[in-house]
Amino acid sequence: MFAGFDYGSSNCAVGVMDQGAVKLLPLWGEQRFAPSTLYAADRGLICESVAHNIESDACREAYVQQRAAAIQRASQIRRNLNIGEQDNILFVGEEAIDNYINFPEEGYFVKSPKSFLGVSGLRQEQIAFFEDIVTAMMQSIKRQAETSLQKSITQTVIGRPVNFQGSGGEKSNQQAIEILTTAAQRAGYQQVEFLYEPLAAGIDFETNMQQDQVVLVVDIGGGTTDCSVVRMGPSHRIKANREDDFLGHSGQRVGGNDLDIHLSYKAFMPLLGLGSSLKSGLVMPSEPYWNAVRTNDVNAQMEFSSRANVELLAQLCRDASNPALVKRLLDLQQHKTNHQLVRCGEQSKIELSDSLEISKALGFIEQGLTQPVTRALFAEAIQGPLNRISALMKEAVTQAQCSPDLVYVTGGTAKSPVIRDAIQQQLGEIPIMDGDHFGSVTAGLTKWAEKLFG
Structure with a gap:
C-alpha cells in the first residue's frame, strides 16, 4: 500500500487514494493533522522506543548494534525514574503537547524537529539523536495511519522544502534528506521517494485546471517558505517527469x-x-x-x-x-x-x-x-520574516524569467490577512488563488505516490 506523507514543521498528515480521490487518514480520533511535536519522559528513552517499534528484525538488530550504549543508558534511566516496562514513555502530536503543558519540568519536549535537520555543523551524535526523534514520530504516525486504514503502508512519497536551511546549501539539504530517509526506513517504509512541497501543492491544484498556465506556487509552511514557478495544466499533468515544467524555485527556513x-x-x-x-x-x-x-x-x-x-x-x-x-x-x-x-x-x-x-x-x-x-x-x-518571504517570491519569478499567470497560495500561515496583503503588494494585479491551506501538500504527495507506485 502507498501513501503520501507530509512530515511538516507544524503538522503531519498521511493521505491515500480512495476510489480515485485523495483521503486524509484520521491519526488521533478524527484528527487528520497531528502537530509536529514529541514529548518523552526523558530524552535518553527515545532510542529505546525506536528500537522497540522497529518491525524488521534485520533493521532492529542493526539499529541496536549502532545504539548499544544509548539503549543501555536508557535501561538505567528507566530504573532511576522508576518507569515500568509497560509505562508510556513517549507521546506524539496533541498528546505530546498535553504532557508538556501538564509536566513541563519533568520530560523532554521538542516542536518542529524538521526545522533542525539541515543545521550546519551538527556532530554525529546530534545527527543520530535527530534520526531517533524523527523515527519515533514517524513510527507513531504510521502506526495510527495503518490503524485507520486497516492495511500496512510500505511505500511513501515524503514532502521536502526546496531548502531545509537558510545557509549550508546542498550539503544541508543532503544531511536532512539522509536523516528523513533513515527514519522512514526504520519506521517501516520499504520504498521512500521525495517531492518538493510547493510542487506537491501545485499538483493538487493542477487537477482541476482547464487550461495551461504558468503558476507561482507560494507554500508558507511552519518551518520553511517555498516558491516555485511551474508550467501547469491539462497538457502537463499527464507527464511522469516534470523537471522541464519547473521554471524557477526558491526556498528558505522562514515560516509560521x-x-x-x-x-x-x-x-x-x-x-x-x-x-x-x-x-x-x-x-x-x-x-x-x-x-x-x-x-x-x-x-x-x-x-x-x-x-x-x-x-x-x-x-x-x-x-x-x-x-x-x-x-x-x-x-x-x-x-x-x-x-x-x-x-x-x-x-x-x-x-x-x-x-x-x-x-x-x-x-x-x-x-x-x-x-x-x-x-x-x-x-x-x-x-523582518515577511520581507524575507517577499524576497523569495521575487527570486523565483526572476529565475523563471517570465511573469506568472496566477499565484496559488497554500500553507497554514498563508491564511493570515497580513500575509495575503503582503503577497498582493509584491505581485500587483496577478490573480491569487487559495488552496486547502493545510491539506494541499498531502494531496499532491498522494497523487504523486499513485503515479510512482500505483
Whole structure:
C-alpha cells in the first residue's frame, strides 16, 4: 500500500487514494493533522522506543548494534525514574503537547524537529539523536495511519522544502534528506521517494485546471517558505517527469514558526522585562529574551537552558529597576515554559486572522496575567520574516524569467490577512488563488505516490 506523507514543521498528515480521490487518514480520533511535536519522559528513552517499534528484525538488530550504549543508558534511566516496562514513555502530536503543558519540568519536549535537520555543523551524535526523534514520530504516525486504514503502508512519497536551511546549501539539504530517509526506513517504509512541497501543492491544484498556465506556487509552511514557478495544466499533468515544467524555485527556513517567535517576542516579552531599564540606566539586554522564544534554534535553546544563563538572569534581577518583571523570565527558564509562551504566540497569530484584537491569557507565567494583541502589532512584529518571504517570491519569478499567470497560495500561515496583503503588494494585479491551506501538500504527495507506485 502507498501513501503520501507530509512530515511538516507544524503538522503531519498521511493521505491515500480512495476510489480515485485523495483521503486524509484520521491519526488521533478524527484528527487528520497531528502537530509536529514529541514529548518523552526523558530524552535518553527515545532510542529505546525506536528500537522497540522497529518491525524488521534485520533493521532492529542493526539499529541496536549502532545504539548499544544509548539503549543501555536508557535501561538505567528507566530504573532511576522508576518507569515500568509497560509505562508510556513517549507521546506524539496533541498528546505530546498535553504532557508538556501538564509536566513541563519533568520530560523532554521538542516542536518542529524538521526545522533542525539541515543545521550546519551538527556532530554525529546530534545527527543520530535527530534520526531517533524523527523515527519515533514517524513510527507513531504510521502506526495510527495503518490503524485507520486497516492495511500496512510500505511505500511513501515524503514532502521536502526546496531548502531545509537558510545557509549550508546542498550539503544541508543532503544531511536532512539522509536523516528523513533513515527514519522512514526504520519506521517501516520499504520504498521512500521525495517531492518538493510547493510542487506537491501545485499538483493538487493542477487537477482541476482547464487550461495551461504558468503558476507561482507560494507554500508558507511552519518551518520553511517555498516558491516555485511551474508550467501547469491539462497538457502537463499527464507527464511522469516534470523537471522541464519547473521554471524557477526558491526556498528558505522562514515560516509560521518564525512569525510565532517574532510575535511572542514583541507582544509578550515586555511583560517579562524586555525594554525595561537597569538601575544603571542602561536598557535590559535583549539576547536572553530572543533565546527564550527561538524554539527552532538549537544553539539558542542550549544557551537559554544553560547554567550561565541562569546566573545571568539572576544578576539581571538584582540589577533591574523592576526586578519582578525579570523574575518572570527566570521562572520561565526554570519551569521550561518558553515553548508554551511561543504556543501562545502561535494561537494569537491564528486568532488574529479573524479578529483585529484578541486578549491572550498567560496564567502559566503568573495567575491572572493577560495581554492584548492586535493585528497591527502582529504586522509590525513580523516585518523582518515577511520581507524575507517577499524576497523569495521575487527570486523565483526572476529565475523563471517570465511573469506568472496566477499565484496559488497554500500553507497554514498563508491564511493570515497580513500575509495575503503582503503577497498582493509584491505581485500587483496577478490573480491569487487559495488552496486547502493545510491539506494541499498531502494531496499532491498522494497523487504523486499513485503515479510512482500505483
